[in-house]
Every structure is written in structure tokens, then in C-alpha cells.
Amino acid sequence: MSSATTFYDLEPLDSRNQPYSFNQLKGKVVLIVNVASKCGFTPQYEGLEKLYEKYKDQGLEVIGFPCNQFGGQEPGTAEEIQDFCMVNYGVKFPVLAKIDVNGDNASPIYKYLKDQKAGLLGIKFVKWNYEKFLISREGKVVERYASTTKPESLTSAIERELKKAPQAEL
Numbered sequence: 001m002s003s004a005t006t007f008y009d010l011e012p013l014d015s016r017n018q019p020y021s022f023n024q025l026k027g028k029v030v031l032i033v034n035v036a037s038k039c040g041f042t043p044q045y046e047g048l049e050k051l052y053e054k055y056k057d058q059g060l061e062v063i064g065f066p067c068n069q070f071g072g073q074e075p076g077t078a079e080e081i082q083d084f085c086m087v088n089y090g091v092k093f094p095v096l097a098k099i100d101v102n103g104d105n106a107s108p109i110y111k112y113l114k115d116q117k118a119g120l121l122g123i124k125f126v127k128w129n130y131e132k133f134l135i136s137r138e139g140k141v142v143e144r145y146a147s148t149t150k151p152e153s154l155t156s157a158i159e160r161e162l163k164k165a166p167q168a169e170l
Contacts, residue, residue, distance in 0.1 A: 006139055007022055007030075007112065007135060007139030007140070007141070008022050008139050009022070009023075010022040011023075012065070012096050012099065012107060012108075013097040014094065014096050014097060015078040015079075015081070015082050015096060015097055016078070017097060020094070020096055025139075027059065027137050028059045028060065028061045028137060029055075029060050029061070029134070029135065029137055030060075030063060030134075030135040031048070031051065031060065031062045031063070031132055031133070031134055031135075031154070032065065032113065032132070032133045032135065033048060033062070033063070033065070033130055033131070033132045033133075034065050034066075034067040034099075034101050034110070034126060034130065034131055035065065035066055035067070035074070035095065035130065036066065036067060036068070036070065036074035036129040036130075037066075037074055037081060037085075038073040038074065039070070039071070039128075039130065041128075041129055041130040041147050041148075044130050044151055045085060045088070045091055046089050047151030048064070048091075048093065048151045049062075049089055049090060049091050049092065049093065050151070050152070051151050051152070051154065052093040053092070055158055055162060056093075058162045059137065059162055060158060060162060061094075062094075063093065063094050063095075064085070064091070064093065064094070064095040064096065065096055065097075065099050065107070065109065065110075066078075066081050066097075067098065067101050067129065068098060069101060070129050073129060074098060078097060078098065081095060081098070082095060101126040101131075102126055113141055113144075114126070116140070116141035117133060117142075117144040118144075119131075119144055119146075120146070127146070127147065128147040130147040131144065131147055132144070132149060132151075133145075134157055134158070134161065136164065137164060137165075142157075142161065
């Protein structure tokens with residue numbers, strides 16, 4: 001189990017190894033994706049950036065977590081990853097520090113996400129790059145999508161979550 005009690009307790013590192021507090025995401029809809037620069041799904045960066053640009057002013061945040069666990073498809077340094085994302089896809093959403101999503105060294109973020117929303121047939125591991133987790137304005141994991149799910153197909157789910165007013169804290 002993750003030691004985080006809520007989504008907002010999580011604090012990964014950004015690409016400069018500085019804390020990136022999820023507390024700043026309160027009230028936003030968040031899409032978290034494990035990304036890689038040398039994967040067949042890498043062109044999804046374009047669709048993710050389009051979603052971000054279209055909905056960021058309505059409260060969507062997209063966050064990429066580079067991961068090298070699947071076929072060594074994210075071998076670069078933090079700087080190389082940032083450059084790749086900007087030059088090739090014009091990515092403006094945050095791409096944080098490289099992490100593991102499975103195994104003993106899995107990031108607390110992914111331990112939490114997998115605990116909250118199992119995959120197909122109840123699997124608790126991430127199968128490949130570009131799996132996506134959609135988080136509500138209240139910090140609840142509402143959906144989990146396979147790598148093959150194209151970002152543009154998430155539009156209706158994102159719009160549904162954005163239309164929901166944030167619940168007042170008790």
C-alpha cells in the first residue's frame with residue numbers, strides 16, 4: 001500500500017528533482033500518463049498536448065511521468081526528455097522526473113494509482129507505456145485507460161469530469 005492517504009498527499013519530483021506537490025492540483029481534473037520517447041505510442045504526446053491546450057483553462061492538468069521500464073524506451077536524461085518533448089511535440093504540460101511504475105522501486109504515485117484503480121481483469125501493474133489515469137476534481141481516480149487508448153478518445157470523460165463542480169471540503 002502507498003503511504004499517501006489522499007492523492008493530494010503525493011509529492012513526486014519534477015524534471016529538476018524539485019518537489020512537485022499534488023496539493024497544488026486541488027480542484028483540477030488530472031490526467032496522469034507514463035510516457036516514453038522511443039515507444040510506438042510516443043505520438044500520443046501530440047494528442048495529450050491537444051487535450052491540455054483545449055481544456056487547461058477549464059481546469060485540466062496533464063502530467064507525464066517518463067519511465068524506462070518497458071523495453072528501455074526512455075533512456076534519456078531529464079534534460080534530453082524535456083528537449084525531446086518540446087522540440088518534437090511542443091509539450092507544455094509538466095513532464096516530471098523519470099520514475100518506475102512497477103516493482104519494488106515503483107513511485108508512490110503509481111503505487112497509489114494502481115491501488116485505487118486496478119486494470120483489466122483486476123491487474124495491479126502497469127502493462128506498458130502510455131497507460132492513463134483520470135483523476136477527479138476531488139482527487140479520486142475515476143478511470144484507467146490502456147496504452148492503446150488514444151488521448152482524443154478521452155474527450156467525453158474529461159468533459160464530464162470538468163463539468164462537475166468541486167465538492168466543498170468538510
